[in-house]
Amino acid sequence: MIFAPERMIRMDVLALCGDVEKLTKVIAQEGSVHVMERELPRDLEHSGDAPSSPSLRGELNRLSNLAAVHLQQLNLTPVESVDEAQDAFRDDAMEETLAAGDKALKALGKVVDKHFRQQDVVEAEITCLNEISEQMNLLNDNGLTFLDLKEFKHFYAGCGTIARGHVARLKALVAEEPCALTTRPVSGRGSAFLLIGELDQRDHYEALVKDAGAHALQPPERFVGSFEDGLEQIEIELWMKRDELAELMQKRDRSQATWHETLSEWTARLRMLTLLDDAVSRFGSDGMVTLISGFVPVSRKTALVRRLEKAAKGLYFARFGVAEPTHDVPTPTRLRNWRLLRPFELFVKTYGLPGYNDVDPTPFVAVSFLLMFGMMFGDVGHGLVLAAIGAGIAFLPYQIFSTMRDLGRILLMAGLSGTFFGFLFGSVFGVEEDAVLSDLWMRPSHPENLSTFLVAALGLGVVVLSTGIILNIVQALRQRNIRKALIGQWSAASLVFFWGLLLLFGLRVTGNPFAAVPAVLLAAILSIPLLLIVGGQITFYFLDCCRHGELGEGEEEEQEELATILFEPVEIVMNLFTNLVSFLRVAAFGLAHAALTMAVFVVNDMVDVPGASILSLPMEHLLIIVMEGLIVTIQCLRLEYYEFFSKFFTANGVPYTPLVIRRESGAE
DSSP states (O other), X not given: OTTSOOOEEEEEEEEEHHHHHHHHHHHXXXXXXXXXXXXXXXXXXXXXXXXXXXXXXXXXXXXXXXXXXXXXXXXXXXXXXXXXXXXHHHHSOHHHHHHHHHHHHHHHHHHHHHHHHHHHHHHHHHHHHHHHHHHHXXXXXXXXXXXXXXXXXXXXXXXEEXXXXXXXXXXXXXXXXXXXXEEEEOSSSEEEEEEEEEGGGHHHHHHHHHHTTOBOOOOOGGGSSOHHHHHHHHHHHHHHHHHHHHHHHHHXXXXXXXXXXXXXXXXXXXXXXXXXXXXXXXXXXXXXXXXXXXXXXXXXXXXXHHHHXXXXXXXXEEEEEEOOOOSSSOOEEOOOOOTTTXXXXXXXXXXXXXXXXXXXXXXXXXXHHHHHHHHHSOOHHHHHHHHHHHHHHHTOSSGGGHHHHHHHXXXXXXXXXXXXXXXXXXXXXXXXXXXXXXXXXXXXXXXXXXXXXXXXXXXXHHHHHHHHHHHHHHHHHHTTOHHHHHHSXXXXXXXXXXXXXXXXXXXXXXXXXXXXXXXXXXXXXXXXXXXXXHHXXXXXXXXXXXXXXXXXTOHHHHHHHHHHHHHHHHHHHHHHHHHHHHTHHHHHHHHHHHHHHHHHHHHHHHOOOTTHHHHHHHHHHHHHHHHHHHHHHHHHHHIIIIIIGGGTOOOOOEEOOXXXXXXXXXXX
């Protein structure tokens, strides 16, 4: 429906608790039901004791965290596995799926943990061999071997590895000791050290080494020999360990694709089961009977009923009725516009979502935005370039660019609007000459057309403001609020005042004899709608107080309310005046766009360099297109949000979020 969110149907489904899981899966696969939380009515509650359904949320969270840990351990991100997950979602019961998931993830975890344990062991052995190798080189630099250290009888000799950041601390600790210390950097973050001192201070030296964070290990016997033999043995073992590590990494690479697929599939399954469990937790149930309540768009009801009948016939009782929004159960809002206008829903949703019984301003936003944009960006060349940029963005290939594609479609239409007004203004890349392109309406940059352009901008403002007030009246009538529609701030009375003021102003400007009546009489005539607003609201206020027995109870509150009502005519007049004048920015920025392009030509004429304009002009025009396009868009949205939306838009809608197992393809 144009200017209104899509109509919703209230759905209530009764089923036995044992069939709820199957029904919920069918509803989720259809992807059209906005589930709401609701208690089971008392007349449907089972009188006897009924077993309560166990919550599976704890197990779901545990398995989801386990899958996430394995993915992080393998430095992987889950890929989309919707098809496989949907098959399992449809065919398997939740408890069976969780049991299978627990078994699969535990088995995978054992394999992954075993691999990393083996990898850690091999890497630790390689690190140890490298440290021993550096220690041997340090000893060799000082004319010693491990065998020499072992045969020391009158000296303490400690050889080991210390972190490079702790070398200074070790040197400081032994600075005053009768000993010798030398170090050699090891590949990585360590350093080999050799400490030789008095034998009777052995315990003291070992305590100092330990305090500095170093460790001195006894080398294996196979390395205690000549320097050449020990180094050769280390190289052999390093080669073997590196080969073993390479085999482990190759094995991991071969298995990682399978691990990735398994983890991605279970991540998708668990995500869907969490969605299902969350939906089931919102259903009203007494342990025997469950009530599934929600809202279905009118356009999707037939498909939902067909799927329920096909997959779960005889397992439920369904009742469909007209959706009536209440304070406790608000009806969700689903915007549904023509395909051409749908991208402009982005602008509406950025400001807020209209309520279910409110007006959807998307069609008018689309028309008014394009008109204002075209008037401010009227140039054939610039418009075509902007349309080309928008077309490129609109056809971006990947799903993640869906929002960008909508923005691209808006730019495409905005560029075409600028092109259309460019023909009306006779402007091509700032060139306004009949020899290039004749104007079909006028050239705004010419002084004789300035007043016409300003009047056109104000005329557009009158249309926008009037439409905003009319939409507020329609919205109030749809909400059955006659008082708001007739004597509210933006009601029929304020619209009559606005049009009457414009009519009298137009008659006076054109010199019509009717406008020659005294100003006092004109003011009296114009004040009638405002007096109706004030008098009507005061009357209804006192009637409401008398009806509820609150008259005279809160004197201060009554005074504040009456002051607000009495000030409302002033607010209406001020708002209408400032809002209307604000539309002069349409003409101002239209003139600024023309002036900026003229300035480009003036600057290029001042540059006396052959061929300079050929290189600079395209870049300068591209800068104008990007900069002016951004500024004009901001100004258009400002007029939409502050001048137009302020008349009727409340932004109190509840988003339509159907229960659906698809991630992107099923998104509404």
